[in-house]
Amino acid sequence: MILEVAILPVIAGKNDEFEAAFRQASAIISSMKGYISHELQTCLEDSNKYLLLVRWETLEDHTQGFRGSAEYQEWRQLLHHFYDPFPVVEHYTLTQTYN
Template identity: 70%
Template sequence: MILEAVMLQVKQGMEEEYEEAFRQASTIISSMKGYISHELQRCIEVNGKYLLLVKWETLEDHTVGFRQSSEYQEWKHQLHDFYDPFPTVEHFENVPLEEMG
């Protein structure tokens, strides 16, 4: 499993509109091959700051399957105008905390 983590900064005063657009766009990402789950967290200390966490089965499910799809073009159309600056996407993998063997 891969965790996609994105820190998002939404333009001032557009937070409510963004959250509604994100709710609608969520159906796009949740329909993709390899998608497991996602959540959007709102920062308490900084207005307009959000953390998007998406779980994918593989890195390629996100970077190829989603990013190179027509569905991604619709995702961009619905959401990308809200961001300033444009966010950096990072991917993480779990570190086992129990010793093997």
Template identity: 70%
Template sequence: MVLEAVMLQVKEGMEADYEAAFRQASPIIASMKGYIHHELQRCMEEKGKYLLMVQWETLEDHTVGFRQSPEYQEWKALLHHFYDPFPTVEHFERVALT
């Protein structure tokens, strides 16, 4: 499993519109091959700051399957205009503890 983690900064005053657009966009990402789960968290200390976490089966399910799909263009149109600055996407893998 791969965890995509993105710290998002939404333009001031657009938080409610962003959350509505995110609800609209959620079924898009959920329909993709290799998708496992996603959640959006709102920061309690800093207005307009969000954390998006998406679990994928493989890195390529996100970087190729989703990012190079027509569905990504729809996701992008719904959400990308809310961000300032544009976020950096990072991927993580679980560390074995035993």
């Protein structure tokens, strides 16, 4: 499993619009091959900053499958105009777990 991590800096005053668009976009990403789950969290210290976590079966499911798809173009149209600056996206793999 791969964890995609993105900090999303949303333009001030656009939170409600962004969250509504994200609800629409969620249906797009959740339909993609290799998708496992995703969540969106709001930063407590800065309400214009969101954390997006997406779990994929493989890195290629995200970088080639999703980003290379027509569905990604729809995702882009719904969300990318809300960001300033554009988010950095990184991918992680599990090293260890602790309880």
